[in-house]
Amino acid sequence: MNHQRNEPAGTPVGRRVLLSTLGLGAAGLVAAPHIQSGLDSFLGAVSSQDPTGLSGLLPNGGGFRYYSVTGSVPHKDAGNYRLKVDGLVDRPATYTLDALRKLPQTRVVRDVQCVTGWRVPHTPFTGVKVSQLLDAAGVHPDAKAIRFTCFDGTYTESLTLQQARRADVLVALTMQDKPIGHAHGGPVRLYVAPMYFYKSAKWLSGISVTSDVRPGYWEERGYDVDGWVGRSNGRDDAPTV
Ligand SMILES: Nc1nc2c(c(=O)[nH]1)N[C@H]1C(S)=C(S)[C@@H](COP(=O)(O)O)O[C@H]1N2
Numbered sequence: 001m002n003h004q005r006n007e008p009a010g011t012p013v014g015r016r017v018l019l020s021t022l023g024l025g026a027a028g029l030v031a032a033p034h035i036q037s038g039l040d041s042f043l044g045a046v047s048s049q050d051p052t053g054l055s056g057l058l059p060n061g062g063g064f065r066y067y068s069v070t071g072s073v074p075h076k077d078a079g080n081y082r083l084k085v086d087g088l089v090d091r092p093a094t095y096t097l098d099a100l101r102k103l104p105q106t107r108v109v110r111d112v113q114c115v116t117g118w119r120v121p122h123t124p125f126t127g128v129k130v131s132q133l134l135d136a137a138g139v140h141p142d143a144k145a146i147r148f149t150c151f152d153g154t155y156t157e158s159l160t161l162q163q164a165r166r167a168d169v170l171v172a173l174t175m176q177d178k179p180i181g182h183a184h185g186g187p188v189r190l191y192v193a194p195m196y197f198y199k200s201a202k203w204l205s206g207i208s209v210t211s212d213v214r215p216g217y218w219e220e221r222g223y224d225v226d227g228w229v230g231r232s233n234g235r236d237d238a239p240t241v
């Protein structure tokens, strides 16, 4: 059964199933049912059918669906990937992929839960704790939050400093014990274990320490900023912690 079939579709905003990246050609746009009415007014007239008939649940995807709010995303690798840490810090820094690989790695194995309903059990992520990068940067005492940016040029996310400092919030370098592929946000994505998967920004390029929470891409479109699984977005999923 395809739970996305009744979700709105349209261009150019919304969730774009990244079929083109995977060589399948067609792209569909879907959005979570609970923000459907908000999106409808945001998008204007939209079709309530998936025009492609494709669910975005791809062969060998392990139950994952592939999302991007932009049509194309540049590919980055060890040669040109950079993660910038800046904002209200004493020591702004830029990390290469190799530099991130050399830092202590933490492995977290939880379920992944998307706010549209799909769940992928026991998914390992490995990477550097965001807290380690914050400590290295020296966060100013008046700082309250983090703004995450992405090299797709559009997606953003946010966490309070307290949330970002959790031991299960990672700058992830591997997913399912393999380097994160482009479709899943590689080479580096954010991983926020206790929250809905929209918090786990793909193609991570910036961690900026800010004075207050600035709602991210989907949060400006109706998702909860505090996206705890089972305690937000009007859902009652089993927590992923
Ligand atoms: N940069 C970026 N990050 C993103 C998204 C996106 O569209 N762009 N979608 C989010 C949502 S809603 C989900 S469910 C997951 C999907 O991750 P996946 O494509 O690896 O399954 O990525 C999250 N991070």
Ligand SMILES: [Mo]
Binding pocket: 114, 115, 116, 197, 198
């Ligand atoms: Mo999602």
